[in-house]
Amino acid sequence: MIAKQHLINRFISYVTVDTESNPESDTTPSTAKQWDLANALVEELKEIGMQDVTIDENAYIMATLPSNIEKQVPTIGFVSHFDTTPDFTGANVKPQIIENYNGGDIVLNKAENIVLSPKDFDDLLLYKGQTLITTDGTTLLGADDKAGIAEIISAMEYLIQHPEIKHGKIRVGFTPDEEIGRGAHKFDVEKFGADWAYTMDGSQIGELEYENFNAAGAVVTVKGKIVHPGYAKGKMVNSMYIATDYINSLPRLETPEHTEDRQGFFHLYSIEGEVDSTKLQYIIRDHDKEHFEARKEMMLKLADELNSQFEKEVVTIEIKDQYFNMREKIEPVMHIVDIAEEAMQQAGIKPIIKPIRGGTDGSQLSFMGLPCPNIFAGGHNFHGRYEYVPVESMLKAIEVIVNIAKLVPEK
Structure with missing residues (x-):
């Protein structure tokens, strides 16, 4: 050769x-x-x-x-x-x-x-x-x-x-x-x-x-409210805490480090956070098309559940399909x-x-x-x-x- x-x-x-x-x-x-x-x-x-x-x-x-x-x-x-x-x-x-x-x-x-x-x-x-x-x-x-x-x-x-x-x-x-x-x-x-x-x-x-994999990318944006910490009671909304709730509400064992073969996952690969605003970037992966769609729906529903705790929308999510x-x-x-x-x-x-x-x-x-x-x-x-x-x-x-x-x- x-x-x-x-x-x-x-x-x-x-x-x-x-x-x-x-x-x-x-x-x-x-x-x-x-x-x-x-x-x-x-x-x-x-x-x-x-x-x-x-x-x-x-x-x-x-x-x-x-x-x-x-x-x-x-x-x-x-x-x-x-x-x-x-x-x-x-x-x-x-x-x-x-x-x-x-x-x-x-x-x-x-x-x-x-x-x-x-x-x-x-x-x-x-x-x-x-x-x-x-x-x-x-x-x-x-x-x-x-x-x-x-x-x-x-x-x-x-x-x-x-x-x-x-x-x-x-x-x-x-x-x-x-x-x-x-x-x-x-x-x-x-x-x-x-x-x-x-x-x-x-x-x-x-x-x-x-x-x-079927593949998608998701950007979760959390909006908070920054005020002086000495006078923050009842006023401050710390976006990083809400973002942490979002992270912890997804299945902890459905991540890359815990999956193999045909098992899908949610992968959080970037966090940028301050009190006023936090951005989470995820990739979503699954070989099975139905499971893939269910993963995207789970992320959307979780945003809705967190928003229901506030008077206005604080969590927004944008999901884009990447390949199939x-x-x-x-x-x-x-x-x-x-x-x-x-x-x-x-x-x-x-x-x-x-x-x-x-x-x-x-x-x-x-x-x-x-x-x-x-x-x-x-x-x-x-x-x-x-x-x-x-x-x-x-x-x-x-x-x-x-x-x-x-x-x-x-x-």
Whole structure:
């Protein structure tokens, strides 16, 4: 397949470019620095021999590998995103390469005593003897989803260099702002022109996912009344106390740290408070559509109950849907999952089919008319200092992409 060092060099050239997105921005991409990598990717796609390479005014990249067979077969696509999460800094990434990992602790940063240990992350033990790329403990790595981009480009490069491998038309797409939920918002599905696609945005080797959360965001605003504390009796209304009542009235065990598998949750991720005003920001997640709707209704009813204790409305809530479970769009075309599963098996990989406790561009794209299951990219511990990726997992992902390209004309 692709030479190991070539893949490492490609991946590192991506992760050392800061592409952190910004949810507070209303531009696309949300940060100007995303253009730095986007423009470089355009040039690289051209250099390896891809056709119809385009980048639009919002930094969405598309390119084509033309069919090399006579018969008509479906056009397929592969999609990844080049932004990194604002949850943890992606500036000045300094990757470390751990060759022939021995299964022990990895010191990421000696000065700050930051250690990546299988005692905390037992998945590490799956990769004994392999080459790991880690952070230096002060930033994230960016394998989410620059590993996916490296794999897609490497697979296209391999197919171009091996024309004896027969395949239909393949489209690739790279998006900004996936990490802030906007990666598919301005994706031109009609222009992309694929019958279906795969996002290369999963984690552990073998992951194959076609079910994800239904997702919404909620902003709860509580208005209080500030007066001098020495003369506050019967007058002051402390918004932070009311906000605390709201927080404590939601099911305490239905939070991310207490749930797994298909269990949904309420996640309070930001509080800004003073006596006069407090703002709570939540995300709401559930795989089951009815449970998802019930969660939103619970939050609205709780606001009404708290308001009933006051003469005027003090609690307001705004809920916005973000994306939905793509399962309902994938199940009618399950052959696209079957092809990916067979491609993994041909690569000697046992498929791990499970629901995503999150979302990908593919969930939104599926509802936009482009069915789009998710395939592993190989990284672990996304969105933080302990992120790492085994190079061998990335090589296997490349092999899976190539296998899918070969299988489609055979079906």
